[in-house]
Amino acid sequence: MKATDSIPPLRVTPSSWRPPPGALPTVTGTLADLRELVNGGGVVALTGAGMSTESGIPDYRGPDGARRVTPMTIDQFRDEYGARHYWSRAYVGWDRFRAARPNVGHVALAELERRGLVDAVITQNVDGLHQEAGSGTVLELHGTLTTVVCLDCSAVFRREHLQAALGRLNPGFAQVAHAARGSIRPDGDVELPGELVTDFRVAACEDCGGDQLKPDVVFFGESAHRDVVARCFERIESARSLLVLGSSLAVMSGLRFVRRAARMGLPVAIVTNGPTRGDELATLRLTGPLGEVLPALATAADRTT
Ligand SMILES: [Zn+2]
Structure with missing residues (x-):
């Protein structure tokens, strides 16, 4: 039996999830806490559409978490x-x-990988901008x-x-x-x-x-490629922390990795502008443009090396 045989199909379905009315993300940490987490290394990043909005590619959902498209x-x-x-x-x-070109957030994440702090990027994006920015280990959950x-x-x-x-x-x-x-x-x-x-x-x-x-x-209604899903789970299982960037986690394909990480007791940090479906699983929850937060992390990491 191949290792991938035990992976259930990861069907990607449109989500009707929307945040409760009036919900705002609860900030449960500071940039300094996030720096400390990232400087510990072994970070797996899970990125969504919010990662690429600063490159001019719009999100399916607005900042309020409601689906626009x-x-x-x-x-x-x-x-x-x-x-x-x-x-x-x-x-x-x-x-x-x-x-569309990689933005400073993509570049900073690639830099964190180059410094040995980020092990892999699991992305729900299909735009190839992580690779273009220099990230080496990119798992494209929804294809390209x-x-x-x-x-x-x-x-x-x-x-x-x-x-x-x-x-x-x-x-x-x-x-x-x-x-x-x-x-x-x-x-x-x-x-x-x-x-x-x-x-x-x-x-x-x-x-x-x-x-x-x-x-x-991977269109909605299809399943993500089994081998990609298996490699994503492998990365989560060998990670020291999970860093969610620019995803509302409304779609189960991303939320499933957050749930796995939380069950394993891994710290889960979420940085997005709006509420997410995984907020109650986060150990660290920040808001702020990724184009500011990620370069700040890369700069902080620089001081420690
Ligand atoms: Zn043909």
Whole structure:
């Protein structure tokens, strides 16, 4: 039996969780406490959308924890209109998504890893910004937008390659759509008028000719890859502390690791701007922009080395 056989499927489902009315995060520690925790080393970071908002990629939820954007589910994607809906919007949004750069929080977290204090980053983000900032051990719980997989033959393509193919199939679409587009969404697509979407041609798989190309991300309603989940649990089990950054933990895929860490008696520090579903499990709870908190930690760590 492989080690991963004992891992239950980690299905990612839209969460109806929202904080109780009027709930504000209860701050239960100081930046100095957090520094002390991080300087102890063995930190596993669990990051969510709040990590990338300072890079210009919006969150699914607002600062009050309420969901602002409803993500597409795998069932919606699988119907033909769903795929066309997804790819037309993702095609138009790609340039802006790809243009996002790591912010000072990403850079500071990578620095903490380089200094041997952070062991691994488990991320719910699909933007690749941790790797771009220099983090070496990144577990992408919800996959990545940088590759595309064929659901028929399992071939994997670079997203850039597909972007070019979509451009050839839909000449002039980008110009028309750019004029009509709305704001960029957390998963890299944009709002487009329905009549534009119906005109869009979806690319076929170059290996098998099938029309089931899907971004290599875990859609709501799918399960996270078992081997990734197993590696995340391994990291938690060998950690000295868990540091949650920019996640409301509304989705069970992230909350499950917090629960595991808490059951093991590990210190759990949470730094986000709004309330989280894991607040009662936290031993340390801070608010504040990650672009300020994380560089402050990296600076403090510098003094100790
Ligand atoms: Zn194929």
